[in-house]
Amino acid sequence: MLFNSYEFLFLFFPIVLLGYFALGKREDSNAANLWLVAASLFFYSYWNVRYLPLLLASIAFNYVCSGVILRDRKRADKRMVRKAVFIFGLFVNAGLLGFYKYTDFFLENVNFIAGTDFNLLHIILPLGISFFTITQMVYLVDCYEGVAKDHNLVNYTLFVSFFPHLLAGPILYHKSMMKQFANPETKTVQWENIARGFTLFIIGLAKKVLLADTFMTYVSPGFNDPAGLTFVDAWITALSYMFQLYFDFSGYSDMAVGIARMMNIEIPINFNSPYRAYGIIDFWRRWHMSLGTCVRNYIYIPLGGNRLGEKRKMENLFLSMLILGLWHGAGWNYIIFGAIHGFALIVNHTWKRYRLRMWRPLGYTLTLGTVLVGWIFFRADSIHDAWLIMMAMCDPSQIILPAGGIVEKYFVFLKDSGVIFSGDAMFMGLKYILVGSLCVAFLPSSNRIVERMKPTIVWAFVVAAVGFVSMIRMGSYSEFLYFQF
Template sequence: MKLWLIAMSAFFFVGYGAFSISVFLLSIVWNLSFSFEISSVGKNSAEGDKTVDLLKGIAIAGNIVLLAGFKYFGTGAMPVAISFYTFSQIMFIAELCVGISSDFDLLDYLCYILFFPKILQGPIADYKSITAGLESLSDKKLTLEDFAAGLMLFSLGLAKKVLLADVLGGAVDFGYGMVTTMTALDAILVAVSYSFQLYFDFSGYCDMAEGICRMIGVDLAHNFNAPYTAGNIAEFWDRWHISLTRFFTRYLYIPLGGSRQGSLRTYLNILIVFFISGLWHGNGWNFVIWGLMHGILMVIRRLFIDTFKHSNLAGDSTKMGNGGGYSNFGQVINTALTFIYVTAAWVFFRAPGVNEAITLLGKIVNIDAWRGLHISVKFAECFMMNEIWYMFKVTPIPSWNKSNYICMWIILVFSSFFIFSGKTARKLADKSAEIVLGKREVAGVKVWGLSVFYGIIFVWGVLSLGGVSSFLYVNF
């Protein structure tokens, strides 16, 4: 099984070209060399701790140099998935140095680092969870419910990417090409569309990866949990890209001192973490601003908690800026404000540069840009899906005034409902599999209806693969 997974994972990565393969192999050789040495020293030397720490430092430094070299000093294309497998390598080395040397095995390592569902965009899973899951395959009996739930989850993820993220992405690309001439409503919809695009693109990949793992009997760590329903910025980072938050908390925030060295040091540590997060995502000032926007709001929230010390807000958590819970009062307002702030920060994340981001946000607050209150027709037409429009052609809809806007509103309203309902794709897939396999009707939902729905989105997604764009986070 392990050899088969290694072979299939290697075959999966081969399609990304010789350049990406060469860099990946360099990373593997570097980390394997130190892994064997660390494992050997840890077992045989009475003075092993100091030597292991030295080897650990050199190994991790090499990973950081490789990543930073391509991100900030490379003149060509970025190697595919370098950020994700570099963080996985760092996590592996760190775990190897704290007690898993006796468990280190070459096949286990190759399975962990090559495992194809997570290699491109994560989640950044730890070594033990992946190897334990693979070890249990020989004793685990794959159930029909797991396979069905996995297939449904994969279908939902595929639909998120192909039918929503890519359509939204076309509108976003068009919008950023007309930043200087767009109206205020255009600017708002471009910003919101990118928030939706990024969510569906990244969570869609994670759903597909998790779905594949479910189908073969492996549990993959969750990476998203309805992040746009968060009521504050700390909760957002507990729900968005969960494995990255966990990585930075464990390997940067806590080593810096976390919240154990006083309030001022805690605030500084939070800002450092988000500054580094910005640099990890990209090498422009716009990424730094994006990271600091999140860090500053996290510090403000933590400062508020430290100042008022309400019983329902107080608490000392090892998580960045998370001082506990908050009152349920005003949950809708809190969620809306958090989403608005996160969306404004995403503008810097997406814009080609700082000036374009400021121009777009300026349109929203500029009174003159609100005159006329209209949405550009060309922008609205970017949302037009041929499959939907073909159905409209047999109706009077094409002759209606403003008919060009119908697809746009269908996609945006549906996206909003899916995102803000709080229902994750995993929960939907699990419930759907339970209903279908149980052959029962629940709250008016019939078995045949669910079966047809998943069949349609799966076939529709597969047929649309010819025009699919690359995943956004592959570039980070």
């Protein structure tokens, strides 16, 4: 079930919201939480019920492991047991994710290097497995280190399976969520939260169906046939994906936060205008913020962070980004994506270390250029395809502009330089790239808009109008891009 579907908007979520607040009036607060658990499991099963046992088994396993870790945390004689259960829990979680996500990638590389002929398993990746696995691995770490202490089965199951975040984040942290699940105030109707949450949801819906899905028209043809791209086509393809991913993930993040807020539950803001970043360090403070925080706290810092000297700091940064890239997908293109960002972070930190200055517009340009190259590898089916696209972007000898109309009328003199004028629908993508650029550069972030909103008739009319137009455009549903990870 998609957030951008009629069954979610007009059936599933209204029923969930009404049931949640109705059960919240009871003295037993677990009833409302049980309702959300049931709704979340149904939401997950709607995609493919075959993977529900996998989710439930994962929750049960980690709940038992965390129970042992928490039960024996104050007993010195049980320290080795706690450590063994902790390591075993992490190993099983990593093994589960590795089996579903990386088995075929591993076999492909073994076959290539060793000349073997192992059959690929062609395993279908269960939806959300990366997110619910990493959420629970982080929880086990927090239990082992004494950060997490609550151990309620209903609340834990809700923490893992809570449907706004289950399939594509943000990554939740046990400490901040359990207090909210246990608080009776979150189960009472609060109209301000409903209004602000609904507004944020509509903004996210508009980003998805009016912007992200429009860019998709210019992304798929180019990445499906990179060898046939001209100079202009290659740039339109790459920039269109850059904006498609931006508005798709931003839209999902807004919708997830908005849905939770309507239920008086605060989940982490995951997106804060990353294309306005002045450097790659700033970019990762704005893009997929919960994942960046997770990588910093649970990979970079345990590796030593910046405590072991400058050289080790750079190695830790690079390794952390390689892991982040590989977490997104099983392929060398994802590893290269991580390597690009790892190298860029090293350069950025070195630049800051020597307190060098840079003209701010140049900083923005270099940051976005680095991000663009990374996204090409991120989206391409192979390293070869990514290379073809970048080569086309660097080959102005193959410039083809659309025939007829304003472009040929005012730029006909370019024919003397070898420019060809021919009918090309891809060129129409430039106007959407311009619209996307203006939105990214000048519009305030969704969260800022919502926090500044005033519940007036005009505001209600604007939100209703945007929502109406967005719902009309929802005729053909498209999944959010981060669902594949």
